[in-house]
Amino acid sequence: MSFDWMRIPWSLVTLFIVFNYGLLLNALIAKIAARVGRRHGIPLWQNYVDLIKNYGQRTTISHGVHFYLGPVFRLTGGIGLLLFVPTLYGSAYFANLSFAGDLILALYFVFFGTLGMALGAGESGHPYAALGVSRGLSQVTAAELPFALAVFAVALQYQTLSVTEIVAAQQGGIHHWTLFTNPLAVAAAMLSFLGSMMRPPFDLVLAPQEIPIGPPTEYHSSYLALLQTNRAIFPIAKVVIYMNLFFGGATNWPVFFLKVFLITMVSVVVGVVSPRFRVEQSIRWFLIWAVPIGILAILWV
Amino acid sequence: MPNLTQIALATGFGLILIGFYGALTRRSLLRIILAFTLASTGVNVVIVAIGYMRGRTAPILDEAVTTTTAVGRIIDPLPQALVLTAIVIGLGVTALMLAHAYRLFLRHGTLDIAAFRELKW
């Protein structure tokens, strides 16, 4: 099959850039959140330090094979999601491995990491892990619905499921973005975005006070390091999808960094000032507010 | 003046209706059986009445009624024959009902039809 091997090094480069950008972005956002609480906040390179410390831990324990593989699934999910979606539009180098599948692949691959992690957490035998997973899954069913509707609306609008074609259709000026051509879909998608970014209104899954940190309760040292690596890549990968679908994608890295930062700030801004929803409240919130907008988005196209 | 056939038919049907009335209202088995014999007698009267023709004699071929002249002189012979069988059958059924009534009385000590209601629903 015609597979030019040059894609692999270039996708590794993308991975490296996005990984570092992710760590810095998370630190920056943590600092912003801290400054909102009038705290000084963590130094920007703190994530690197935590990563090295966790990789440097000398002892680990294992609850079983699937516990061991949990973080591996999670990180594979993160990296895979990033590589299946073209990061930069138009550049032959940074189209990553998007030849393998289109938007649907990205949509469903999000669950690959979640499922693997959930099983690993399950095998740890800790009741809080299972509790966290049950809350997370319950919330995801409602949170994913508006996003699925929005994606379908966009697919209908551009009559294609390939991400590159969607981005291509949005080039040429800001007014071509889906934001303006199909605002309802973007509204629904952004509401669902809040739900999927594990930030306060919807972060019951990792509720620190209630169930230590939900699923990753039993994970530590190198497992935790893997999860932290994923936390740097996975949100960025999801934001890339949002960017490509709704905000015209990015043709070069600076535009990419800016757009990713601004999109992530949406959830940060909402997250910093709002309390935490219980699961049934968040489900009702999505079904009452986000889903009607999604339905309108479909009907409107 | 109604002719003989109408009288006979009337009495026959009257007997049948009396028989039915008796069978339906009386509670004792024997009275029911009696009512049924009344009804079957009524039927027999009707059968005979059906075959009757004015001015004709009984279908018995003897020297008075020879075979050649019989056609014009005798009444319709068929009902006469049928009534005989009907009577015999009536006898048979009545005998069987009496046997049942007797055995029922031996078992239950009563002849009231409402008493034999084990088989229901």
Add this chain to the structure above:
Amino acid sequence: MPNPILLIAVALGTAFLLGLLEERRRRLAWAISLAALAFLSWVPATWLLALATGQAAPVEILTAGAPPPFAINLRLGLAEAALTLLVNLTGLLTTLYLKDRLLDLGRRAMAVLLVAVMALDGLILTRDLFNLFVFVELTAIATAGLLLLSDDARALAAGFKYLMVAQFISVLLLIGILFAYHAGGTLNLDGLAGAPSVLGAGQGWILEAGGGFAFLLMFVALVAELKPFPANGWALDIYESAHPAFAALFAAASGTAALFAVDKLLTIGGSEWLGAATAIGLATFLIAHLCALPQDNDRRLLGYSSVAQTGLVLVGIGQRDLLGDRYFFVAFGLLAAHAVAKAGLYWLSGLMAERGLSAWAALRGQPWLILAFASFLALLTGLPPFPGFYAKWELIHHLAGADRLAPLGLILLGTLIEAGYLFRWFGYVIKRPPPASAPLPCPIHQALPILVALVGAWGLGWLWGELSGQTQLLLTWPLAFALLFLLLEWLPSWVKNTLAIAGLLAFFAATYDYYDPLRLIFALIFLVGGAIILLAGYATSGQRTGFYPSALLMYAGLAILVLAEDSFQFFAAWELLTIGSYFLILRGQAAEPHALSYLLFSLGGAFLLLTGFALAAQGAPQLALADLGGVPASLSGWVFVLLAIGFMTKTAALGLHVWLPGAHAEAETDVSPMVSGILLKAGLFGLFLLLMHLGRQQLYGIELTHVILWIGALTALFGNLLAAFQEDAKRLLAWSSIGQMGYALFGLALMNHLGWLMALMFVINHYIYKSMLFLSLGGVAKRTGTRDMYRMGGLITLMPLSFIAVLIGIIAISGVPPLSGFGGRWIFYNAILDTEARLPLVILFFAGPIAFLYLFRLIHTVFLGQLKDEHRRVREAPFWILLPQMLFVALLIAFALVPGVALRQVDGYIARFFPDGGLTWDGLSIVSHYGYWNPVSIMLIIGVIFMVVFAWLLFVNRRAQKVKQFNIAFAAERPYRPETTHFAWNFFAPYRKALGFLTLPLATRFWDTLADLLHAAGDLGRRLYTGNGQTYAFHFLAFASGLILWGLGVRP
């Protein structure tokens, strides 16, 4: 050829001959009467053979040498020969059955028995009205006499009540005959019927003074003999109290004779009385079945059933003008089925000590009696391959052709109710604890009649197959193979299993080139898939009696279904697989109520199919499936609705799904995958055919495929939602099947190329992973002894292979990329981009992620979490249950990598119906109009990334200390006990708080109230028979006067 008059002469002669014997020579007397009856059966047998093969013509027997009007003549035609054979054979077998009783009572009882048989023969043969009256009276006397054979004291009262009604009948009949003679001039039936007889009396006799009234009286009297509603209290008392052998004779023989008498009468009555006969028959049929529902006494239940069946035959007689030359085939089919089945069941009842329905559980001691019992029930409800099935098929088709939909609907409704109480009874026999009394006594003279009845049932089935002009079911390879296993029951189970698998594969290989691509996929799943699941059969030792015949019956049904060309084969296959799967499900430990609800829903669906096909055929005996599309526009809407609902009962669409969770969960370990993985696809196959031929249909302006779209979406949502809240593992999987079928239904109803491809993808995927999951959880349930998920936990270390199977299964179901589930979702997305129906999509998008809930719950609560104490020594599932699972894992991965192998031809085939919007298969990637998907590279990329990350983790974290289940960070010092630390019970409590209102069991409540209503109606109906003889007499007069008033209204 023996002179037919011998029928009367020999019987009467022997009766008097017995008088000559001394009292003590009873055994000789019994032998003589047996010989006489044997001769009496031989005579009509030879005549029947001769008449059937055309060597002889119907013969008139002139008694006293004179032609009819001057003497009585008897006729022996084909009908009379068959009926007298039936009567005499029943008489012979009854005498054989009554050996002990007759030897006690002596020769007088034998004489009465012979007279009874002679009277019934006379009733059939005579052509003279008064002679008819004489034989009716003789039957009455003989019956009252023979009632005393019974050792039940209540028979006396029953006899007296019978005689009272007999007196009424004789009065009315006699007067009727006389006035008929008075008006018609002759007592001979042919003369009255205006047939060119000697006197040439025209048809006009009925218009003579009193002729019509006379006929009416005779009609009322003779129909009263047929125990019509409401005047059948006496009959039920006789059935309940009489000796079962006599009850058999009464039901089979005298019922037959009375029916033929009414049939002869109607020939002289003109056609407006046929309507009355049909109405009475239908009323009796329905109400008797209703009243049979609450019965618990077996003989009274059989009484109600035989009253109802007689009503059905009366309906057949009532439709004689419509049926034309098929009349004898239909009427005698129904009659023979009723007679043989009722005789057999009564003889069986004779063996039972107690009268309760569950007392029959003693039958389990003799497997061949179970077979007999099942055959008789199938005979009664008209299931293939028995005569009732062919007869009902013809009757329904003629009714549909003549647009008489009310009788058609009522007949099917009545049959459904009958199937309900009969197979509920069968469930008691198989499942209830047998009574404590001694095992079933089955002496030879009582076993022989039952055996003859059984052989007669299957013989009639074969005969009716030949006569029906349709495909002879018994000679089709699959069914013959299934019935072969009835004979091989004595073999050990592994031999039978090998045979079964070999048979399935051989049949698939033999018929490989008959399938078009679509049918090939279904055949692959039904036959090869069935063979793979049968592998799990090796895990059970012993003989496993009853499993292989029912399993192969189901597979036979499926095999014929795929090969069916015309509606008859399709419907016969549909009923075969329903029956086979019912027996299979019934084997489950607590499966009895669920198997019954499954059977009733499936049979209800099957009857809807039957009505649909009958409407589509418009009077033709059957309809080739190919020209199902040729149905005229006025009918096609209704045909579509009927067939669609029929198929949707099998795929458990919303509202018709209440049977599925119980049936699939309670079935045995290797039966669940068969029923869930394979059987649901039969419904989908039907829907494929329907949509392929009928396509889009409108009914009152509603677009029907749009309705199915909504049903599919709602089923998917509620199926997945309720699956998430189940505590029992197999019920969770059953609900998940409902959800998956909802998806497939949705795909089908999209009516575009990719929609159908998606449905097919779901068919294949669902078969593979659902069978795998059911097998693995069956293995776990077998090892841990429970199916409740919160009782299990932490089994991953003890049952690793089962864990792998479930893991692969849930990855496939959830649609996560590497595996084939994603393929289904990808095609789904491309399909919905083409359709304009947008709103159902919202429900389906919501149903998608819910699948994750129950999937994670399943694998977490069973394999992960805390290991319970009692499961510490649990061994891995048996090898033969694991092998099919591993095969399925390999299949899933192969299907995920190269879906083209299965889907490419079928994609081309579907292009014939929906040319645009197809897929292009270039190399390994699949491109559609909207997007592309490359399964191999996805698997490769994910695999490479996974390996790299795994290697990185191995490098960084080499020496991980293996810890045990309580080494977890626990604030309360340490976990208390495994049960309290395993989070499994009410796993999605918050979800239930949020969406719990959607899980109210509305459908179950609806169906339960419907069943209760029927039972209440039955209970109310049977209160009519108060047991008082006078009340019965009053019922008879009410019936007679009602009919007479109706009759006067009709006569011009």
Add this chain to the structure above:
Amino acid sequence: MKAELEKRLVTGPDGVEFEVDPLRDYYCDALPEVQRPAYLRIVEDLFNWARAESIWILGFGTGCGAIEMRPLMTPRFDAYRYGIQWRPTPRQANLFVISGYLSVKTLKRVIRSYEQMQNPKYVVGLGSCTLNGGMYFDSYNTIKRLDQYLPVDLYITGCMPRPEALLAGFLELKKLIRAGKAEGANQYAANFAWYKANQKQVIHDWDMPDYNW
């Protein structure tokens, strides 16, 4: 021994009867080993730098000092600046702050949590009660010298040191870690028997495995 920890006979679903000993079946009874630092000096320094810069404290407050630790995360003192943050589970924590008097009962839970932390792990004792029993020197149920029971890396004096003192203490700890002298975990593993003997002498209802993984 508590009821749920006693040996008991259990019959499996297939009728086989076997004995379940909770302490043996539910808990891993391996003993800790001394973990050698990384081969290369430079790698160990890097790790030590990272360990110093990112100290994760276990959320486990004992005694009256815990109230002093909460302000660390508030805007006024903001320990985040130094890479210090709370971790709710001992698995992910590196630093165990014994913030005050340590009753015997709490010691039992402290030991479990300490042993569930991963190597390298550090213990900081606050106030005089951990040094020499402090004002509870003659109490019957508190322990007098913390380092007989746990390897302590740093003491911060003050009868409950204020948050500024804590911050200073943590900075001091950073220096220790960066210098590689904070090997409490290895010390605990090396003379594990000694520590365990002391602990068992004080804790009478010892119903848990020797080393709680």
